[in-house]
Amino acid sequence: MNIKNFVLRAINGSKARIWIMTFGALLCLVLIGTFNTVSNYTSTDSYCMSCHIHPWAEESWKLGPHHNNRTGVSVKCVECHLPPKGEGFLLAKAKHGANDVYGYLFKDHSKINWESKRLLENAKGFTYEKSCIKCHSNLFPVTLSVNGSNAHLAYINAKEEPKPNCINCHLNVGHFDKNAKHEHDTNFGVDAAANQEKFSNATKVDKFENFTEKIPGTTVAFDMVAIPEGTFNMGSPDNEPLRKPDEGPVHKVKLSKFWMGKIEVSWNEYLAFFQATASQGRTEGQILKNKNVDAITGPTPPWGAPDQGWGKGSRPAITMSWRAANTYCEWLSKVTGKKYRLPTEAEWEYACRGNTSTPYFFEGDPNKFTSKGILKKIFGPDTTNISSHVVYMVNSSSKTQDPASVSENPFGLKNMAGNIAEFCSDFYRPDAYKTETGLVVNPKGPETGQGHVMRGGSFKSDAKDVRSAARDFTKNEAWLVTDPQMPKSVWWYSDCIDNGFRIVCEADSIK
Amino acid sequence: MENDSKNINRRKFLGASVLAGIGVAGAGAILSSCSKKLDNAALGLPPILKGAPKGRKLRAGLVGAGNRGTGAAINFISAGPDLEIIALADVFQDKIDNCRKRFESFDLPIPAENCFVGFDAYKKLMAMPEIDVVICATPPQFRPEHFLEAVTNKKHCFLEKPVCVDPVGARLMIATAKKAEALGLCVVTGTQRRHQEDYIETYKQVANGAIGKLISAKAFWNQEHVWFRTREEGWNDMEYMIRNWNNFCWLCGDHILDTHVHNIDVINWFMGKHPEKAIGYGGRARRVTGDQYDYFSIDYDYGNGVSSHSMCRELDSCANGTGEIINGTEGYTNCINTIWNLDGTVKWKFEYPKDENGNTMNTIKISPYVQEHMHLVHAIRTGNYVNEAERTAISTLTAIMGRTAAYTGQLITWDAIMKSDMDLGPKKIEFGPVDMVFETPLPGTPAHV
Numbered sequence A: 001m002n003i004k005n006f007v008l009r010a011i012n013g014s015k016a017r018i019w020i021m022t023f024g025a026l027l028c029l030v031l032i033g034t035f036n037t038v039s040n041y042t043s044t045d046s047y048c049m050s051c052h053i054h055p056w057a058e059e060s061w062k063l064g065p066h067h068n069n070r071t072g073v074s075v076k077c078v079e080c081h082l083p084p085k086g087e088g089f090l091l092a093k094a095k096h097g098a099n100d101v102y103g104y105l106f107k108d109h110s111k112i113n114w115e116s117k118r119l120l121e122n123a124k125g126f127t128y129e130k131s132c133i134k135c136h137s138n139l140f141p142v143t144l145s146v147n148g149s150n151a152h153l154a155y156i157n158a159k160e161e162p163k164p165n166c167i168n169c170h171l172n173v174g175h176f177d178k179n180a181k182h183e184h185d186t187n188f189g190v191d192a193a194a195n196q197e198k199f200s201n202a203t204k205v206d207k208f209e210n211f212t213e214k215i216p217g218t219t220v221a222f223d224m225v226a227i228p229e230g231t232f233n234m235g236s237p238d239n240e241p242l243r244k245p246d247e248g249p250v251h252k253v254k255l256s257k258f259w260m261g262k263i264e265v266s267w268n269e270y271l272a273f274f275q276a277t278a279s280q281g282r283t284e285g286q287i288l289k290n291k292n293v294d295a296i297t298g299p300t301p302p303w304g305a306p307d308q309g310w311g312k313g314s315r316p317a318i319t320m321s322w323r324a325a326n327t328y329c330e331w332l333s334k335v336t337g338k339k340y341r342l343p344t345e346a347e348w349e350y351a352c353r354g355n356t357s358t359p360y361f362f363e364g365d366p367n368k369f370t371s372k373g374i375l376k377k378i379f380g381p382d383t384t385n386i387s388s389h390v391v392y393m394v395n396s397s398s399k400t401q402d403p404a405s406v407s408e409n410p411f412g413l414k415n416m417a418g419n420i421a422e423f424c425s426d427f428y429r430p431d432a433y434k435t436e437t438g439l440v441v442n443p444k445g446p447e448t449g450q451g452h453v454m455r456g457g458s459f460k461s462d463a464k465d466v467r468s469a470a471r472d473f474t475k476n477e478a479w480l481v482t483d484p485q486m487p488k489s490v491w492w493y494s495d496c497i498d499n500g501f502r503i504v505c506e507a508d509s510i511k
Numbered sequence B: 001m002e003n004d005s006k007n008i009n010r011r012k013f014l015g016a017s018v019l020a021g022i023g024v025a026g027a028g029a030i031l032s033s034c035s036k037k038l039d040n041a042a043l044g045l046p047p048i049l050k051g052a053p054k055g056r057k058l059r060a061g062l063v064g065a066g067n068r069g070t071g072a073a074i075n076f077i078s079a080g081p082d083l084e085i086i087a088l089a090d091v092f093q094d095k096i097d098n099c100r101k102r103f104e105s106f107d108l109p110i111p112a113e114n115c116f117v118g119f120d121a122y123k124k125l126m127a128m129p130e131i132d133v134v135i136c137a138t139p140p141q142f143r144p145e146h147f148l149e150a151v152t153n154k155k156h157c158f159l160e161k162p163v164c165v166d167p168v169g170a171r172l173m174i175a176t177a178k179k180a181e182a183l184g185l186c187v188v189t190g191t192q193r194r195h196q197e198d199y200i201e202t203y204k205q206v207a208n209g210a211i212g213k214l215i216s217a218k219a220f221w222n223q224e225h226v227w228f229r230t231r232e233e234g235w236n237d238m239e240y241m242i243r244n245w246n247n248f249c250w251l252c253g254d255h256i257l258d259t260h261v262h263n264i265d266v267i268n269w270f271m272g273k274h275p276e277k278a279i280g281y282g283g284r285a286r287r288v289t290g291d292q293y294d295y296f297s298i299d300y301d302y303g304n305g306v307s308s309h310s311m312c313r314e315l316d317s318c319a320n321g322t323g324e325i326i327n328g329t330e331g332y333t334n335c336i337n338t339i340w341n342l343d344g345t346v347k348w349k350f351e352y353p354k355d356e357n358g359n360t361m362n363t364i365k366i367s368p369y370v371q372e373h374m375h376l377v378h379a380i381r382t383g384n385y386v387n388e389a390e391r392t393a394i395s396t397l398t399a400i401m402g403r404t405a406a407y408t409g410q411l412i413t414w415d416a417i418m419k420s421d422m423d424l425g426p427k428k429i430e431f432g433p434v435d436m437v438f439e440t441p442l443p444g445t446p447a448h449v
Helices: A005-011 A016-041 A045-051 A055-065 A078-083 A091-106 A129-135 A146-157 A268-275 A284-292 A323-337 A345-353 A374-379 B008-020 B027-031 B067-075 B093-105 B121-126 B140-152 B168-183 B197-207 B237-243 B261-271 B370-381 B387-406 B415-421
Strands: A210-214 A221-227 A230-234 A251-255 A257-260 A421-427 A452-455 A472-474 A502-507 B057-064 B083-090 B115-117 B132-138 B156-159 B185-191 B214-223 B277-282 B295-303 B308-316 B319-330 B331-333 B338-341 B345-347
Touching: A005 A016, A045 A078, A045 A091, A045 A502, A078 A129, A091 A452, A146 B168, A146 B370, A221 B168, A230 A345, A230 B345, A251 B168, A257 A345, A268 A323, A323 A421, A345 A421, B057 B067, B067 B083, B067 B093, B067 B370, B083 B093, B083 B121, B093 B115, B121 B140, B132 B140, B140 B156, B140 B168, B156 B370, B156 B387, B185 B387, B197 B261, B197 B277, B197 B331, B197 B338, B214 B261, B261 B295, B261 B308, B261 B319, B261 B387, B277 B387, B295 B387, B308 B415, B331 B415, B387 B415
Parallel strands: B057 B083, B057 B132, B083 B115, B132 B156, B156 B185, B214 B308
Antiparallel strands: A210 A221, A221 A257, A230 A251, A257 A502, A421 A452, A452 A472, B214 B319, B277 B295, B295 B308, B319 B331, B331 B338, B338 B345
């Protein structure tokens, strides 16, 4: 019998069905086997790392506690970066795989902002909480500290969004970050400029013009810019590209003259306040009780590193609460004898515009600057003009930048747009402008609202959100999700890294 | 890293912890989803035992050898065979001596070298490797740290109620309860109503729909004044306060915790949850020592229009009584033995056993104080796991929420009290003078929650 006959008989013969079924079953087994082999092979660390050539992926993993630990257990890439098998493993693998292959083949790796991938909100996109819990099923090991217990109780009891995610607190456990701290930093700001000569008096101001303020008892000085009185159109017109409804209607506002900080309050300035007033060793509750004593009580030691390890100096101070920013102004007024405070929303927009009425205080179209949309993903946004004036999503490397990196606005102020979102004294209401009619003089905003106004966008913002009229507001609960203290800090936000403030000085501070 | 044995996702984890916190889903919640009669196991109820089962010898140490502690230790050895008390810890030598004498009178002497005195005595006792079970019966101020030490030393626990006096302690209790659960350590708390057969059978009736949907409740513990000690010569501040602990809030938590927590716990049990907020008042009329109130009246809001009126009073010559009433859409119950229809006719009554003369008794045969120890020993010896610490911490925190509402005059939410950093008492616990001011709380004045 030759092979041809054998095959023909198998197909046509009485036993054909059995043969076909057997063959089918075998084929299935082979396919399943192959699929498993491929799936397993493509889930090994060496396979992952054959493409994931971005800096420090492998090195930082090896230094981190998921590889470098006393148990000798090494956790593999896919055990954190994919959900557990049977809980969306294959789907996620296909999704990330397609995305990564596309990026590997068609993108310029040197232009990818790897640093920003490590930020919490981005990391949430490719780190799976289910996978954390799969291994860490006991959230209350007997060695857990009281703070840890409180944090885990808050985690399992969280009912309302935003719910905390494991990596809200444990962001750096997969990939080591030498700057990350998970403790009260009691040495925070202690050593700054110890040997320099300290100012004994604040600057005396007798004319309404630019001046450099000196903080008595410190080595810190900063520039204040005289902003002339004037009238301007507040808000954005209906035809401004990419505007939001809360920016209208446009209304006329008249403002008295005032001074405004040339740059956002820097770490140098904020640390002077911190050192002078820090309430080390006291609990938040005790401080609230002591509200009425003469001395100004300042921040508790921060949790972790408020500067995110980016450096302090003249970079803007960040992560302080709105309340802390107000306490700073109170303190600064006391030590300088002038009247410092947060700007009103109207003062802020007037100062930002510098007599312009265009979307930005420089020439340009929000539609061209924005990074949103598929075409922008492929061809990239226009950065002419904006990049030299604004620290935003495209040029920030996901960090605050030194004010030296940008040019001034028409009033001589820096970083009005971008870098950090700035507190205003007004409450935020989306319909705040709707009630304003005629010429409004020195408005102070609505009586109440959801949080306080924030302006200018930040290093995280898209170009559309750094327009002069763009509005935002504080989100107290969301910004304290992972604060392990009970009650939560009134001085520092644990979950917001792009907020800060700028001060104004009232014109009648002239002596 | 595969770990199939404990492969829980977050949703499951949450579900489990919520159930553990309250017991089961509550009497009202269950009836809506079930037509079949549910038994003890399905309702998360303890077995009713005639005695603890035989098994390996269990040696217990008693921390807090006062009146209730000695009582609890005797309840423990009465629960079944091969149960021993082998060590004592207390801050006072005389308490140790009295307790030892009691045990000597039973011909069950406790060796002197196993008796520890002082504020760190509990640590020495819990470090003893031969001890399997720790009975914690000090004033509740100390319970959280004692429980943590016991669990760290891998001991099963019996904890007297209440289990803390402030939210910081409550959170430590809950976290430690979860640690105990992870280690498989059994914990029973002294909430004896939950171990009482009449209460359990009434709960089953309600859970199976006997009074319909639960719509309101009332809980009350109104009694004569309780004991107090006047200061004796030679007692320093700390010694005086601990000997008179029942009259200082930082040690006792006030009587809304000390006694009324039993009633509050029953309402939480039947409702299947803790209240969402509390508003209430109270005051001090006749007390002669300490800083506590004589009476409280609290409205606990359980959400969806359901509320419970909680009242407790310690004053002589007033209308007294203790118990609970729960009203449903189809009837009402006293939670202990009777269900009434809406027209006041009796729908169901628990059948109490008969005594040797054939007369119906008015209580169950086995004391619930012993029954709860039988339950603990049963759990340890048979592997039917029990851990009541979290739910008792939640009931204690419910009482703390009510107390704070009365002391401050404010509306207190569960969220606020759960996150509060209220931590009563001096930072350092040692004999000698104590720098504390004991003002009776005045509602409406600034207060720290």
